[in-house]
Amino acid sequence: MIELQGLTKTYAGKRVVDDVSLTLQSGEFGVLIGPSGCGKSTTLKMINRLIPLSEGRILINGDDVTQLPVEQLRRRIGYAIQSTGLFPHWSVARNVATVPQLLKWPKARIDDRVDELMTLFQLDPAEFRDKYPHQLSGGQAQRVGVARALAADPEVLLMDEPFGAVDPLTRETLQAEMRRVHAKTGKTIVFVTHDMDEALALATRIALLNGGRLVQYERPIEMLVDPADDFVREFIGQADLGLKLLSRRFVHQYQRRARLAPETGLERLDEHAWLVDAEGRPSALGGARLDDADAITRVKPEWIATPEMSMKEALSRMVWYRVTALPVVDREGRLIAEVGMPGVMGIEGDGGAIEAAP
Numbered sequence: 504m505i506e507l508q509g510l511t512k513t514y515a516g517k518r519v520v521d522d523v524s525l526t527l528q529s530g531e532f533g534v535l536i537g538p539s540g541c542g543k544s545t546t547l548k549m550i551n552r553l554i555p556l557s558e559g560r561i562l563i564n565g566d567d568v569t570q571l572p573v574e575q576l577r578r579r580i581g582y583a584i585q586s587t588g589l590f591p592h593w594s595v596a597r598n599v600a601t602v603p604q605l606l607k608w609p610k611a612r613i614d615d616r617v618d619e620l621m622t623l624f625q626l627d628p629a630e631f632r633d634k635y636p637h638q639l640s641g642g643q644a645q646r647v648g649v650a651r652a653l654a655a656d657p658e659v660l661l662m663d664e665p666f667g668a669v670d671p672l673t674r675e676t677l678q679a680e681m682r683r684v685h686a687k688t689g690k691t692i693v694f695v696t697h698d699m700d701e702a703l704a705l706a707t708r709i710a711l712l713n714g715g716r717l718v719q720y721e722r723p724i725e726m727l728v729d730p731a732d733d734f735v736r737e738f739i740g741q742a743d744l745g746l747k748l749l750s751r752r753f754v755h756q757y758q759r760r761a762r763l764a765p766e767t768g769l770e771r772l773d774e775h776a777w778l779v780d781a782e783g784r785p786s787a788l789g790g791a792r793l794d795d796a797d798a799i800t801r802v803k804p805e806w807i808a809t810p811e812m813s814m815k816e817a818l819s820r821m822v823w824y825r826v827t828a829l830p831v832v833d834r835e836g837r838l839i840a841e842v843g844m845p846g847v848m849g850i851e852g853d854g855g856a857i858e859a860a861p
């Protein structure tokens with residue numbers, strides 16, 4: 504749990520963070536958001552004492568951070584930043600091992616931890632361990648930066664615009680990855696961004712700052728439907744509210760039973776159905792084309808949805824490919840469910856399953 508109590512930072516008499524109080528429970532994903540200069544980074548950096556606070560208190564699981572010895576602070580609070588801050592002349596493995604090495608863990612334990620984290624971030628240790636930062640893509644470097652921040656298994660992970668410098672597609676992939684890592688590790692995270700879509704994709708709580716003051720601290724959907732004032736309303740941007748809500752919903756919440764096509768008679772379906780290959784991967788769809796309900800269409804890789812995909816992304820693919828349902832696959836690419844228009848309308852799914860043809 505993180506508690507900010509009357510947190511204030513003053514520069515030359517100006518309160519750039521002004522009496523901010525909030526509590527983030529353990530396991531929550533808190534996002535600090537607001538316009539440029541509102542005090543997000545300063546707030547974050549006061550938590551790990553990169554910037555000394557002027558007034559107020561910060562407690563991590565009840566302990567005042569200003570009282571913690573530096574070594575404990577490093578172990579208990581991980582920190583990841585936009586430029587990754589990777590050491591350019593150190594291999595990926597050595598970068599990830601930075602804090603465990605400072606803490607003088609035995610070598611075997613460090614090696615195991617590096618492999619474990621690289622696997623968590625889908626970087627094959629055999630391929631990436633000995634690479635150097637300049638041999639990585641922007642997205643891979645960010646993954647290494649976050650893996651490094653998690654290396655000593657900190658109680659709290661601070662992230663300062665970590666995905667600000669990557670292209671939009673990589674950014675979405677990293678966000679999905681971060682959701683998965685958060686769900687898996689149950690870490691308490693404080694994440695700074697100025698991008699509301701990113702906040703909505705990640706946060707369990709959003710703290711909106713303006714001019715150093717906390718304007719609203721709320722769960723994302725509540726903030727969308729009940730903004731505290733005109734500033735919040737404007738910051739969220741009302742125009743895309745429906746789509747923003749969809750960006751907070753995920754396929755696993757709305758996936759439904761998928762029907763397998765019969766061996767024969769696919770052209771006489773009364774309902775749409777899927778064909779799968781020998782490995783169980785979706786290969787074709789009958790009866791769900793918007794422009795030709797009788798058509799049988801080969802499943803394109805771009806249609807395929809995963810349980811972690813946002814409903815906004817799923818809707819976008821349905822519209823673009825003109826189909827009323829997408830196949831949902833597991834990590835091996837096997838069909839496990841489908842997601843369609845009922846989910847877009849917010850009608851809960853049944854968890855998904857495969858139903859054989861009658």
Ligand SMILES: Nc1ncnc2c1ncn2[C@@H]1O[C@H](COP(=O)(O)OP(=O)(O)OP(=O)(O)O)[C@@H](O)[C@H]1O
Binds near residue numbers: 540541543546
């Ligand atoms: N060392 C400093 N001396 C004086 N003023 C500072 C200092 N550091 C930050 N500020 C001011 O404090 C305010 C808050 O800065 P901060 O970096 O926390 O904002 P931010 O919300 O993270 O902005 P951005 O999104 O642009 O990164 C700004 O007005 C900034 O100019």
